[in-house]
Amino acid sequence: MNEFVVETRGLCKRYRRGAPLALDSLDLRVSRGALFGFIGPNGAGKTTTLRMLAGLLEPSSGEIWIAGHSVNRQPHLVHNYVGYMPDFFGLYHEMTAWEYLDFFARCHGLTPRRRRIVTGELLELVGLAQKRDEDVGHLSRGMQQRLCLARALVHDPLVLLLDEPASGLDPRARVEMRELLRELSAMGKTIILSSHILSELAEICTEVGIIERGRMVACGPLSWLRGQAVAGRILRLHVISDVQRATQLLTGFPGVSGVAQVNGGNDPAETWVEAYLAGDARAASELLAYLVDNGVAVAEFRQVGNELEELFLQLTAGEVA
Amino acid sequence: MKEERTLQNAKKSQSLSLASCLISRLINPIIIKEMRGQMRGPRAFIILTAYLAGLGGLTYALYRMTLTSFAGYTGVSPQSAYVGQTLFYGLAFLVLLCVCFITPTLTAGAISGEQERRTYDMLLSTPLRPFSILWGKMVASLMWIFMLILAAVPLSSLIFIFGGIALRDIIQVIGILGLVAVTYGSLGMFFSALTRRTGQATVFTYLIVMAFIFGGVFFWVGSNIMGRGDVMPRGLACLSPIGALASALITPEGTLGPVGGLSMLLVGGTDWFHSSGRLFRPLWQYTTAVYLALTVMLWLVTAQLVRPVRRWRLGWKGWLLRLFIVLLLAGELGVVFGSDWGTTGLRASSPQPFPAPTAVPVASVPVAWEVVDLPTATPPPTPTPVPLPTPPSPAEVEEMLEGFVVQNLMQNIMPQDYERLFNAGAFCDLEVLDISGFAPDGRQVQASLWVYCRVYSAEDGELQPGVGLSLPLVASLFYDQNGLWRLDSYYIHAANMLSPEVRQHLLVHPYDEALGEARLRERAREALLGEE
Numbered sequence: 146m147n148e149f150v151v152e153t154r155g156l157c158k159r160y161r162r163g164a165p166l167a168l169d170s171l172d173l174r175v176s177r178g179a180l181f182g183f184i185g186p187n188g189a190g191k192t193t194t195l196r197m198l199a200g201l202l203e204p205s206s207g208e209i210w211i212a213g214h215s216v217n218r219q220p221h222l223v224h225n226y227v228g229y230m231p232d233f234f235g236l237y238h239e240m241t242a243w244e245y246l247d248f249f250a251r252c253h254g255l256t257p258r259r260r261r262i263v264t265g266e267l268l269e270l271v272g273l274a275q276k277r278d279e280d281v282g283h284l285s286r287g288m289q290q291r292l293c294l295a296r297a298l299v300h301d302p303l304v305l306l307l308d309e310p311a312s313g314l315d316p317r318a319r320v321e322m323r324e325l326l327r328e329l330s331a332m333g334k335t336i337i338l339s340s341h342i343l344s345e346l347a348e349i350c351t352e353v354g355i356i357e358r359g360r361m362v363a364c365g366p367l368s369w370l371r372g373q374a375v376a377g378r379i380l381r382l383h384v385i386s387d388v389q390r391a392t393q394l395l396t397g398f399p400g401v402s403g404v405a406q407v408n409g410g411n412d413p414a415e416t417w418v419e420a421y422l423a424g425d426a427r428a429a430s431e432l433l434a435y436l437v438d439n440g441v442a443v444a445e446f447r448q449v450g451n452e453l454e455e456l457f458l459q460l461t462a463g464e465v466a
Numbered sequence: 467m468k469e470e471r472t473l474q475n476a477k478k479s480q481s482l483s484l485a486s487c488l489i490s491r492l493i494n495p496i497i498i499k500e501m502r503g504q505m506r507g508p509r510a511f512i513i514l515t516a517y518l519a520g521l522g523g524l525t526y527a528l529y530r531m532t533l534t535s536f537a538g539y540t541g542v543s544p545q546s547a548y549v550g551q552t553l554f555y556g557l558a559f560l561v562l563l564c565v566c567f568i569t570p571t572l573t574a575g576a577i578s579g580e581q582e583r584r585t586y587d588m589l590l591s592t593p594l595r596p597f598s599i600l601w602g603k604m605v606a607s608l609m610w611i612f613m614l615i616l617a618a619v620p621l622s623s624l625i626f627i628f629g630g631i632a633l634r635d636i637i638q639v640i641g642i643l644g645l646v647a648v649t650y651g652s653l654g655m656f657f658s659a660l661t662r663r664t665g666q667a668t669v670f671t672y673l674i675v676m677a678f679i680f681g682g683v684f685f686w687v688g689s690n691i692m693g694r695g696d697v698m699p700r701g702l703a704c705l706s707p708i709g710a711l712a713s714a715l716i717t718p719e720g721t722l723g724p725v726g727g728l729s730m731l732l733v734g735g736t737d738w739f740h741s742s743g744r745l746f747r748p749l750w751q752y753t754t755a756v757y758l759a760l761t762v763m764l765w766l767v768t769a770q771l772v773r774p775v776r777r778w779r780l781g782w783k784g785w786l787l788r789l790f791i792v793l794l795l796a797g798e799l800g801v802v803f804g805s806d807w808g809t810t811g812l813r814a815s816s817p818q819p820f821p822a823p824t825a826v827p828v829a830s831v832p833v834a835w836e837v838v839d840l841p842t843a844t845p846p847p848t849p850t851p852v853p854l855p856t857p858p859s860p861a862e863v864e865e866m867l868e869g870f871v872v873q874n875l876m877q878n879i880m881p882q883d884y885e886r887l888f889n890a891g892a893f894c895d896l897e898v899l900d901i902s903g904f905a906p907d908g909r910q911v912q913a914s915l916w917v918y919c920r921v922y923s924a925e926d927g928e929l930q931p932g933v934g935l936s937l938p939l940v941a942s943l944f945y946d947q948n949g950l951w952r953l954d955s956y957y958i959h960a961a962n963m964l965s966p967e968v969r970q971h972l973l974v975h976p977y978d979e980a981l982g983e984a985r986l987r988e989r990a991r992e993a994l995l996g997e998e
Contacts, residue, residue: 199591203775220775224593235585239503251495252592296588 149210150304150335151175151198156207158193158359167193169359170207175304175337175352180330182350183339190359191339192232195306198337199229212303225253228297232308232339234290236281242268242292243277246299253300267295271325287318291325298329305329307338323349380429381407382418382436383445391418391441398432400424495594496602501609517614521560521621528556550628555715557622558639562711565611565647566679570671572610573654575664576603577772582664596772600765604651611647615640638714642750646707649757650675652764659771678705701803704752713749755802759795766791855909858943858951860898863913866953867896867941871917891932893990894919895982899938899971909945910954914938918982922990929990936979 151173158168168190175181183191196202198209200220209216212226237245243264250260268274271291276284284292290310297305310326311319327349330336338350354364363370384391388406395404395418403421422428433446504510532552577599580586589599619640625631653674657667682702703709766788770778780788858866872894895918902912920934941956 196587199587201587201590201774221593221595224591227591229587229591231584231587233584235580235583235588237499237503237583237585239506240499244499244502248495248499249588249592251498252589252594254593293588 185356228302234293500606547630550630572607574667710750710753924994
């Protein structure tokens with residue numbers, strides 16, 4: 146059990162009698178130092194799971210262990226190991242950034258000396274050292290989010306539970322948050338984060354769990370998940386010369402299941418060809434070589450859509466009706 | 467080296483641990499946080515200024531009112547002590563109302579406010595125990611209330627200019643105000659944790675507070691048609707904080723100054739706190755017992771309600787502890803209410819004779835030492851017993867009351883020209899039914915009497931009867947230093963103030979109005995027409 150910092154077995158949650166299961170027998174294992182991404186659409190059960198892990202919600206059935214302690218039996222003990230950041234972080238008004246952290250440090254029973262050190266260090270870590278005496282309500286949303294993350298770190302927890310840490314942030318703030326998470330992960334924290342946006346944070350995750358309607362659809366390292374998925378991609382080509390010929394050639398290529406002519410690019414007169422290729426990157430390069438060998442003038446050749454998003458859509462396609 | 471240091475630290479922390487543990491438990495993070503926020507910004511200062519300005523203005527109004535109304539009654543300026551007492555009572559009730567109406571707004575958002583600000587989850591994911599959260603919220607809210615109560619102290623110290631109030635009174639009043647604040651604060655927190663909506667919690671808390679203040683009277687008036695004269699059961703009367711405060715403030719003579727009417731209305735009469743000699747214990751002691759029990763119960767339930775998980779799974783130890791606390795509370799209520807269970811809580815109006823002392827047999831103890839003869843000391847002079855005053859005769863009482871009663875009744879019946887009537891031809895016939903002892907030293911008596919009163923006028927040598935009325939009165943008389951009986955106060959009949967014998971007498975022999983009328987006519991004829 147020590148190998149896994151967070152472990153759940155058959156975790157179920159039903160909010161009301163007769164309501165559908167919000168979470169259906171979830172088995173989760175997160176090893177020490179992992180950065181686990183919990184990915185799924187809104188309402189899939191991510192927040193429910195994280196709240197149960199933080200000891201804020203009672204499971205209908207199933208068990209949770211955090212650092213070897215059962216959340217079911219010792220819910221108050223878990224608070225020492227877990228730093229939880231809710232999706233809608235709350236702020237106390239009429240409070241400065243420093244006081245905000247100081248308050249939570251006091252709640253965790255830190256000594257005054259330790260409190261002073263930790264407050265300073267954390268503000269430094271999240272890049273808010275300059276804003277120490279600023280009213281919390283006057284900080285930008287990205288800063289507030291980072292402050293909230295610092296808040297979850299005051300007691301130096303083993304596990305960080307972050308619910309949608311990137312939601313509502315502008316691209317720059319997202320990048321900053323991603324860097325911060327990388328840093329924390331490098332510091333040896335086990336991080337479990339949830340997100341409904343794949344591209345933002347999934348890339349930094351060592352492990353990804355895809356959840357859909359309360360059920361874990363797939364779980365594992367990202368590379369393994371990629372392998373699991375049917376390797377298929379949409380290729381988009383800008384053909385200058387003979388579009389008809391290119392279409393014929395593409396249709397004849399093994400692995401191509403569909404070809405369509407679309408208008409694309411900046412000029413509406415330009416003709417683009419889209420082909421759906423079931424195959425990996427090698428197949429795509431072979432396809433390009435084949436076209437060029439047969440005299441088709443290809444000006445541009447690219448893959449459409451994000452790889453992860455494709456993966457996600459594939460994995461959850463059957464469920465979303 | 468390092469180990470040595472940690473060892474030293476450990477020793478140091480051990481010696482400090484008890485004190486620091488206690489302090490850190492009492493002054494918890496929430497108190498510090500709330501207090502940092504509370505006094506920041508202009509809000510707190512505006513509220514405090516408005517509160518003190520309002521209080522000051524009302525006190526001044528009360529002061530003017532006291533002077534004018536007293537002069538209106540008696541034609542002379544009131545005694546300084548009377549002014550002081552009236553101001554103090556007025557202030558005490560004003561602050562009580564402020565406490566009753568401000569406390570719910572402060573605590574009704576304690577838990578729900580955190581939820582609405584989305585900080586509740588973050589608070590719960592810290593190792594703070596539910597009880598500490600409640601304690602912190604409570605102390606922080608009460609700090610505000612206590613600040614309001616204490617801010618009024620300098621204002622109430624004006625009273626010392628006039629005198630008439632002892633420090634004990636002030637402490638007692640602050641104690642009762644504090645108790646009310648704690649109880650209503652707990653009520654607010656309970657609803658805050660139960661409903662998780664600040665608006666709903668505020669409404670519910672106000673409803674319950676209103677029920678406490680007015681409910682008893684409404685219920686009692688609703689279930690008994692006015693004038694049946696029974697006393698409101700103390701279980702009902704003690705719920706009102708106003709009654710409790712009044713019972714703590716009341717003077718032995720049973721007056722509350724101009725503000726007495728309010729409390730009388732709210733607890734259905736002054737019976738409950740009228741005279742300390744007639745109650746087993748003052749009303750506020752019942753109130754304290756009930757409020758204390760309520761507060762502890764609310765805390766027990768609220769501490770479970772704020773828990774995010776395992777709300778009602780306590781384990782046998784937890785249940786046992788809570789059962790013990792509940793039994794303790796039941797015991798407390800039992801002791802307070804049980805001492806006079808089955809009675810109304812009021813003593814009969816006639817003084818009970820003191821039981822004769824029973825002789826205690828002194829055991830002969832063998833003495834181990836020599837007895838030395840001492841010179842016989844002269845025995846101290848035995849104090850001459852102060853003779854009890856003889857109660858006034860019915861004739862004396864009638865004579866004493868006649869002028870007052872006629873004037874006052876006329877004033878009530880015909881406020882416009884009572885003076886003319888009084889001087890022209892108002893006559894009244896008094897019939898004393900009973901004079902009973904009141905105070906144990908016999909210096910105070912209560913007289914029950916019938917009054918028949920009518921205005922007559924003479925027209926063309928004929929006697930014309932005008933307005934009139936008959937009613938029973940209870941008068942309280944006291945024996946002053948000069949050895950004279952004087953009228954203290956009188957009340958329109960309240961059956962519960964009469965002794966059972968008089969009540970019986972009233973039922974069996976109602977006042978013969980025809981006889982009273984005949985007597986009055988005789989006197990009117992004599993006075994107005996000069997006939998013999």
